[in-house]
Amino acid sequence: MGEMNIEFNVNGKQVRVSAEPNKTLLYVLRGNLGLTGTKDGCSSGDCGACVVMLDGRPVNSCMVLGPQVEGSSVVTIEGLASNGELHPLQRTFGETWAFQCGFCTPGMLVSCYALLELNDHPSREEILTAIAGNFCRCTGYQAVIKAVEQAAAELRAAKGGAGND
Amino acid sequence: MLRLPPIKLVAPTTVQAAAKAIATSDDNARLVAGGTDLWPNMKRRHQKADTVVSLMSIPDLDSIDSANANMRIGATATLANIIRDDKLRARFPAFAVAVASISSPPLRNMGTIGGNLCVDTRCTYYNQTEEWRRSIDYCLKEDGKICWVATKSPKCWAHTASDSAPILCALDAKVRLVSASARRELPLADMYVDDGIDYLAKQPDEILTEVLVPGSSDSDHCRSAFWKLRRRGSIDFSTLSVAAAVWTDDNDVVTRASMYLGAVGSAPMPVAEIDTVLVGNKMSEDGIAEIAHVAHKIARPMDNTDFAASWRGKMTVQYVTAVLREIAGLPQLRMRPRHRLKVV
Numbered sequence: 001m002g003e004m005n006i007e008f009n010v011n012g013k014q015v016r017v018s019a020e021p022n023k024t025l026l027y028v029l030r031g032n033l034g035l036t037g038t039k040d041g042c043s044s045g046d047c048g049a050c051v052v053m054l055d056g057r058p059v060n061s062c063m064v065l066g067p068q069v070e071g072s073s074v075v076t077i078e079g080l081a082s083n084g085e086l087h088p089l090q091r092t093f094g095e096t097w098a099f100q101c102g103f104c105t106p107g108m109l110v111s112c113y114a115l116l117e118l119n120d121h122p123s124r125e126e127i128l129t130a131i132a133g134n135f136c137r138c139t140g141y142q143a144v145i146k147a148v149e150q151a152a153a154e155l156r157a158a159k160g161g162a163g164n165d
Numbered sequence: 166m167l168r169l170p171p172i173k174l175v176a177p178t179t180v181q182a183a184a185k186a187i188a189t190s191d192d193n194a195r196l197v198a199g200g201t202d203l204w205p206n207m208k209r210r211h212q213k214a215d216t217v218v219s220l221m222s223i224p225d226l227d228s229i230d231s232a233n234a235n236m237r238i239g240a241t242a243t244l245a246n247i248i249r250d251d252k253l254r255a256r257f258p259a260f261a262v263a264v265a266s267i268s269s270p271p272l273r274n275m276g277t278i279g280g281n282l283c284v285d286t287r288c289t290y291y292n293q294t295e296e297w298r299r300s301i302d303y304c305l306k307e308d309g310k311i312c313w314v315a316t317k318s319p320k321c322w323a324h325t326a327s328d329s330a331p332i333l334c335a336l337d338a339k340v341r342l343v344s345a346s347a348r349r350e351l352p353l354a355d356m357y358v359d360d361g362i363d364y365l366a367k368q369p370d371e372i373l374t375e376v377l378v379p380g381s382s383d384s385d386h387c388r389s390a391f392w393k394l395r396r397r398g399s400i401d402f403s404t405l406s407v408a409a410a411v412w413t414d415d416n417d418v419v420t421r422a423s424m425y426l427g428a429v430g431s432a433p434m435p436v437a438e439i440d441t442v443l444v445g446n447k448m449s450e451d452g453i454a455e456i457a458h459v460a461h462k463i464a465r466p467m468d469n470t471d472f473a474a475s476w477r478g479k480m481t482v483q484y485v486t487a488v489l490r491e492i493a494g495l496p497q498l499r500m501r502p503r504h505r506l507k508v509v
Contacts, residue, residue, distance in 0.1 A: 021174035043167035044205035045272055057274040063201050129509040132399035133269025
């Protein structure tokens with residue numbers, strides 16, 4: 001089967017790659033575009049290490065074929081920081097020790113980022129639901145919840161909203 | 166690291182074109198929607214396809230008409246969009262709970278209702294990598310001669326893995342199937358066959374295009390509930406699920422009742438006796454206990470998934486009791502199973 005041309009937006013940049021139809025978005029990101037922040041864990045949609053945002057929603061990139069993202073917009077872990085500044089979530093993950101080995105962190109961060117894009121005042125239950133597709137086998141989830149709550153408060157304060165509460 | 170084998174990907178933009186593509190493709194053609202079942206199965210090489218016909222480029226096949234008297238859901242509506250639909254959640258709360266319990270949030274953003282209804286049956290001896298299965302010389306469901314769950318069985322015992330199926334069967338849902346030469350509508354319950362290999366009455370060249378749920382099954386007309394047993398609160402498939410719907414008159418006397426068990430057979434298992442036990446009476450502790458006893462006999466948990474089969478059988482009693490107590494508005498028993506399913 002020949003390669004197909006795929007044009008889509010990654011982290012704000014329009015890219016054009018050529019890939020066979022059996023190559024997943026995960027493969028295209030890591031192999032064709034060198035965006036190796038997104039991790040290949042189970043390759044079967046269970047672990048969440050490969051989560052990226054596709055048209056505003058978190059998805060497992062190991063379960064999406066490259067040609068299916070034609071014309072779409074993708075945000076990976078590399079797209080969270082802007083102008084050399086870490087996203088508040090990335091900073092609070094560090095401050096609260098929300099990762100140890102770090103393998104699940106890119107997927108975990110993108111899931112949390114997707115949540116905060118829609119809801120900057122998430123309840124604990126909403127945070128737990130947002131990361132219910134991300135396995136962490138060493139740190140646990142409590143520090144992640146704390147990091148998301150802290151980042152949400154910072155984002156609200158930056159918007160001039162409710163601030164810390 | 167698992168890789169997909171080479172495939173030819175076809176993405177028609179109409180149902181008719183998709184039906185024609187699947188009808189005229191080679192024998193190894195398969196349909197795909199969200200791909201969250203097919204891709205891992207193909208990566209592990211227990212499902213094979215030279216050509217894959219994707220339904221995701223067909224406009225409007227993902228629409229949800231929840232405000233219509235009879236609800237209609239297009240086959241490629243994602244599970245996430247189903248639980249985001251406020252009207253649907255209000256009218257069919259147990260269905261929303263069941264859908265919200267499927268796999269994980271990122272997978273629900275891709276997985277579709279049509280895909281979940283057609284999801285492959287599962288088994289400990291089947292859902293493994295190629296190397297693992299080769300080491301046991303495969304199994305009856307694929308390339309082998311022995312069912313490792315019941316070694317003398319001529320039948321495959323893989324279990325149904327859909328969570329939307331039991332509740333939609335209980336709510337009298339129908340499905341619309343379209344092929345290149347015909348179209349038909351059939352009760353969803355009739356789409357399932359109690360066989361781990363040939364588990365669907367749907368033909369390979371038929372496309373499930375729509376799910377239709379009658380208005381007479383909404384929350385104005387009946388009360389329904391869905392409970393599910395699994396080890397973790399997310400991602401895991403059911404090892405047992407119970408879905409029921411009960412219709413009552415103005416005096417709380419039951420006029421109709423329906424119950425299906427998931428993951429304890431190759432098809433959703435109907436508990437037909439619920440009708441004879443409950444109809445004509447108000448729901449009572451005695452009636453619930455009687456149905457739980459009957460359901461325990463109907464459930465056929467095998468050693469083909471997580472948890473000991475005998476324990477899953479015992480838990481059928483607990484889960485049926487919990488579901489019917491929820492429907493009856495009775496307080497749950499102190500030793501009830503842990504149940505954290507809700508739509509967040």
